[in-house]
Amino acid sequence: RQYFVNADDTVPEKVVVQKNSPRGVHFRRAGPRQRVYFEPEDVKACIVTCGGLCPGLNTVIRELVCGLSHMYNVNDVFGIQNGYKGFYSSNYLPMTPKSVNDIHKRGGTVLGSSRGGHDTHKIVDNIQDRGINQVYIIGGDGTQKGAYEIFKEIRRRGLKVAVAGIPKTIDNDIAVIDKSFGFDTAVEEAQRAIDAAHVEASSAENGIGLVKLMGRYSGFIAMYATLASRDVDCCLIPESPFYLEGEGGLFEYIERRLKENNHMVIVVAEGAGQDLIAKSIPVADQLDASGNKLLLDVGLWLTHKIKDHCKSKKMEMTIKYIDPTYMIRAIPSNASDNVYCTLLAHSAIHGAMAGYSFTVGMVNGRHAYIPFHRVTSTRNKVKITDRMWARLLSSTNQPSFLSKEDIMEAREAERLANRLPVPASSSEHTKKHSASVLSNG
Numbered sequence: 001r002q003y004f005v006n007a008d009d010t011v012p013e014k015v016v017v018q019k020n021s022p023r024g025v026h027f028r029r030a031g032p033r034q035r036v037y038f039e040p041e042d043v044k045a046c047i048v049t050c051g052g053l054c055p056g057l058n059t060v061i062r063e064l065v066c067g068l069s070h071m072y073n074v075n076d077v078f079g080i081q082n083g084y085k086g087f088y089s090s091n092y093l094p095m096t097p098k099s100v101n102d103i104h105k106r107g108g109t110v111l112g113s114s115r116g117g118h119d120t121h122k123i124v125d126n127i128q129d130r131g132i133n134q135v136y137i138i139g140g141d142g143t144q145k146g147a148y149e150i151f152k153e154i155r156r157r158g159l160k161v162a163v164a165g166i167p168k169t170i171d172n173d174i175a176v177i178d179k180s181f182g183f184d185t186a187v188e189e190a191q192r193a194i195d196a197a198h199v200e201a202s203s204a205e206n207g208i209g210l211v212k213l214m215g216r217y218s219g220f221i222a223m224y225a226t227l228a229s230r231d232v233d234c235c236l237i238p239e240s241p242f243y244l245e246g247e248g249g250l251f252e253y254i255e256r257r258l259k260e261n262n263h264m265v266i267v268v269a270e271g272a273g274q275d276l277i278a279k280s281i282p283v284a285d286q287l288d289a290s291g292n293k294l295l296l297d298v299g300l301w302l303t304h305k306i307k308d309h310c311k312s313k314k315m316e317m318t319i320k321y322i323d324p325t326y327m328i329r330a331i332p333s334n335a336s337d338n339v340y341c342t343l344l345a346h347s348a349i350h351g352a353m354a355g356y357s358f359t360v361g362m363v364n365g366r367h368a369y370i371p372f373h374r375v376t377s378t379r380n381k382v383k384i385t386d387r388m389w390a391r392l393l394s395s396t397n398q399p400s401f402l403s404k405e406d407i408m409e410a411r412e413a414e415r416l417a418n419r420l421p422v423p424a425s426s427s428e429h430t431k432k433h434s435a436s437v438l439s440n441g
């Protein structure tokens with residue numbers, strides 16, 4: 001009995017609030033309920049994985065199958081093959097604790113995954129025809145949008161089906177949740193690429209090691225991998241636009257760093273500098289099957305730009321470019337991600353058994369059931385006005401590439417987005433803080 005959570009428990013979205021500010025948004029706390037909606041013998045569950053790979057997918061699948069069976073005695077569980085399109089184009093695979101017993105040791109997803117192929121009506125027709133009443137959907141921002149569409153159609157048809165989204169995003173770009181499973185593993189694995197870049201760079205005269213890490217719109221992996229490594233001299237992310245030429249630009253910094261230290265390591269997130277590349281190589285936008293913009297290779301582009309610049313300055317140098325993207329994505333999750341995946345799967349099961357539809361996630365350290373629209377309406381991004389980015393700047397000593405106006409503008413946008421009161425802008429502390437950020441430029 002002590003394991004049950006009170007059905008009225010809530011988890012606040014924001015834990016740091018002002019004394020007189022409103023209570024803010026709260027989510028239902030995740031966990032086992034004393035009263036559940038479904039009878040175990042009536043449950044027919046299915047699991048699908050969509051989008052790009054991420055360490056931990058197999059662990060979530062395993063723990064959903066085992067958790068349903070061991071905690072609720074639910075044994076009718078099916079795997080949907082190759083993402084959303086598998087709902088209407090492939091056989092459903094029966095899954096048992098025995099058949100998933102050791103899958104958490106493997107990378108990827110045993111169910112297969114894909115982009116595109118989301119046809120809400122066909123998917124819900126199949127759910128209805130096959131009598132499925134619990135749908136577990138593991139995937140990123142696009143997948144959660146798809147889950148929301150499925151939920152709305154299920155509600156419109158009045159079906160008694162619970163839809164549970166489990167957010168997967170190696171980029172850590174899903175809003176509201178603390179972090180996604182697989183993120184820790186990705187940061188850890190990125191260290192190997194950074195170490196290799198460092199070895200290559202430091203073993204050459206004027207050596208530069210350049211590593212491209214994942215992050216279409218959010219530079220979290222690049223930021224955390226840089227902070228963890230301490231061998232990185234410059235980290236470039238999509239949220240912080242940079243420039244190459246002139247005072248305070250990347251080339252000037254590279255020249256200085258090579259003069260001081262003979263070598264340097266640069267980490268670049270895949271979505272960084274896209275506007276700069278588009279200016280120098282104008283190409284039409286291309287989309288993947290899910291409608292995501294296909295990015296131009298910033299690592300390759302930067303390699304050529306740096307080489308050309310050094311040549312024009314008659315500087316001898318060597319640059320080695322490493323792109324470990326698929327090597328990072330394909331590994332199994334580490335120990336802490338494995339535990340996180342297990343807890344997420346269990347929270348999802350408890351919520352679905354209670355009859356809720358939601359995206360499950362850790363919010364300020366507690367598991368919660370989050371309405372779909374809250375996670376799909378915005379994207380989690382690195383706030384360059386936060387202390388974490390300031391820490392990074394002071395650890396690498398790279399230029400901030402920002403003017404004072406840029407910083408003020410970003411702060412104001414953030415204040416408005418969070419509906420915070422106008423700060424005492426003339427306070428000494430504020431002045432000193434922005435000065436310390438700027439001093440890196």
Ligand SMILES: Nc1ncnc2c1ncn2[C@@H]1O[C@H](COP(=O)(O)OP(=O)(O)O)[C@@H](O)[C@H]1O
Pocket residue numbers: 050051052083084085114115116117118139140141142143144145146147149168289290292
């Ligand atoms: N706005 C949307 N509405 C419905 N389905 C979507 C939407 N965006 C993406 N999807 C579907 O979600 C799946 C995964 O999306 P994708 O963007 O490739 O990966 P991720 O979920 O990892 O972000 C795809 O099958 C895609 O068709």
Ligand SMILES: O=P(O)(O)OC[C@H]1O[C@](O)(COP(=O)(O)O)[C@@H](O)[C@@H]1O
Pocket residue numbers: 051052053140141142168169170171214215216270288329
């Ligand atoms: O080459 P693919 O399979 O389309 O995947 C590339 C993309 O997948 C990711 O690793 C993850 O993206 P999603 O979470 O949207 O699936 C991105 O960082 C990267 O841009």
Ligand SMILES: [Mg+2]
Pocket residue numbers: 051140141142
């Ligand atoms: Mg995505």
